[in-house]
Amino acid sequence: MTIRTRLSLWYATIMFISLLVMGVLTYEQFAPEPDRPAKKQAADKEDFQEALANILWCGIPAALLALAGGWFLMRRALTPVAALTAAAGQVNESNLRRQLPRSGNGDELDRLTEVFNAMTARLDGSFQRVREFTLHASHELKTPLTIMHGELETELRDEKLAAAQREQRVSQLDEVQRLSKIVDGLTLLTKADAGQVQLVAEPVRLDEVVRETFADAQILAEPRGVKVELTACEELTVRGDRHRLRQLLLNLADNAIKYNAPRGDVKLALRHAGDAAEFTIANTGAGIPPELLPKVFDRFFRGDASHNAEVDGCGLGLSIAQWIVSAHGGSIRIASAPAISTIVTVRLPLEAAGKTP
Amino acid sequence: MRVLVVEDEKKTASFIRKALQAENFAVDVTHNGDDALALASTTPFDGIVLDIMLPGRDGLGVLKQLRARKNTTPVLLLSARGEVNERVEGLNAGADDYLPKPFALAELVARVRALTRRSGESKSTVLRVADLTLDTISHRAQRGGKEIELTAREYRLLEFLMRSAGRLCGRMMILEKVWDYHFDPGTNLVDVYVRRLREKIDADFEPKLLHTVRGSGYVMKETP
Incomplete structure (x- = not known):
């Protein structure tokens, strides 16, 4: 059950109870009193019926009007929540920088939007730091990889190197090359995430x-x-x-x-x-x-x-x-x-x- | 041939120097951009290997300054950042070649060699290694008088290897010259093509001409 339906039902119940209370009070006020003279009693009865009719004919439309108004008000108040829900549903790691529009009227929902925006901004910051970390890590890995690659190759150029050792160096070189590929791929994807790779169009x-x-x-x-x-x-x-x-x-x-x-x-x-x-x-x-x-x-x-x-x-x-x-x-x-x-x-x-x- | 190596990482600078010296280059090494500028303006070098990330004035700054001073020494840029945009940026700033780190040493040596003898490349229309010939006009290949059928890609590969006969060709360089890839496409395309080419030009003939240098690349030469 949505908040709107629930609040409307509560509202209707309260209206109905108020009407009932008014009815009861009217009864107390105008109900014919048995110890009064018969003539007065007839007048009292007339007053009583008139009051009841008044309550019925004015009270019920008023109640219905209040109900419709209440429905409308709630709808108005809760629309920003629906917008907020839709917007929050679209948030993912690539659009964290996009802020939700605020009404600026300082009400509770405006506050909620503000807090929500601050939260996505903090998340964006965290993602940013992770990306920067990955990027730095891949840059830092490239220097030692270059050195290992170069030194292994230098060793392999030595013709006196024994066959078994040569085999071992070649295998190490293969692994260095594999690591280099991973680092290259990682760098590319991290840069792509951060929107730093420009493509030709x-x-x-x-x-x-x-x-x-x-x-x-x-x-x-x-x-x-x-x-x-x-x-x-x-x-x-x-x-x-x-x-x-x-x-x-x-x-x-x-x-x-x-x-x-x-x-x-x-x-x-x-x-x-x-x-x-x-x-x-x-x-x-x-x-x-x-x-x-x-x-x-x-x-x-x-x-x-x-x-x-x-x-x-x-x-x-x-x-x-x-x-x-x-x-x-x-x-x-x-x-x-x-x-x-x-x-x-x-x-x-x-x-x-x-x-x- | 005299080459200046500008690289702040001492170990990297050291094996680059060794590799180039092994190829009979005279090598000078500096570790920062300002020294590099000073050296390059007083000494005539045949080529400069320039790392982009340097303390103080960075590689691109050095390059721009050199070109502004009308110094046309061929420059090979090295970079640990390895961005496609950076390559274009470097070439626009006046670099002659660009090599992302980590690189194979063979790759670097081949590029420095290409850089320093850029003008001296063979202009002959018929390439020859032992009894293998390749006509660069009719695109016909022959070995021992026998015609060899080649696809367009195989032709480009063979032409590149024969033009670099006697010199080690790294995979990256082959990818760049034959496929026009400036990044590793992550397949063993080069190895598979070389194997096929070898079947066509070497399988039925002696001596073998196309040799593998494990971990580095390929070389076309008569003696192993």
């Missing part, structure tokens, strides 16, 4: 990017015996950053190949869909269990443990893909029927639609 022929990705995907798929097909490639232009779009498609193609069954299929398609360009990439891999689907875009999400062992990567690829898509004003979805197929669908607004990323 120019017309990009998406079909060209798709064909290029198709060519690279065929090569990447060959060692695994995976077959890559381009089932549709319509001539479409979007507005955006060519390099980032290439990175996006290559990343999705790479995933479709890596997480595929041996001798599986990968199908790419680019089609016109309403006011958007729709790129789909389907593979025939083991798929993703439904309970894990909402998590695939999470940072460092790596699926089940068996994937970790056989497929290398930094666990940030799909998070980066999702960022690229949303930075272009598009959407990315993933659907999977385990052991049958997994389809990733990317929709990007068309250049002709006049939208800017």
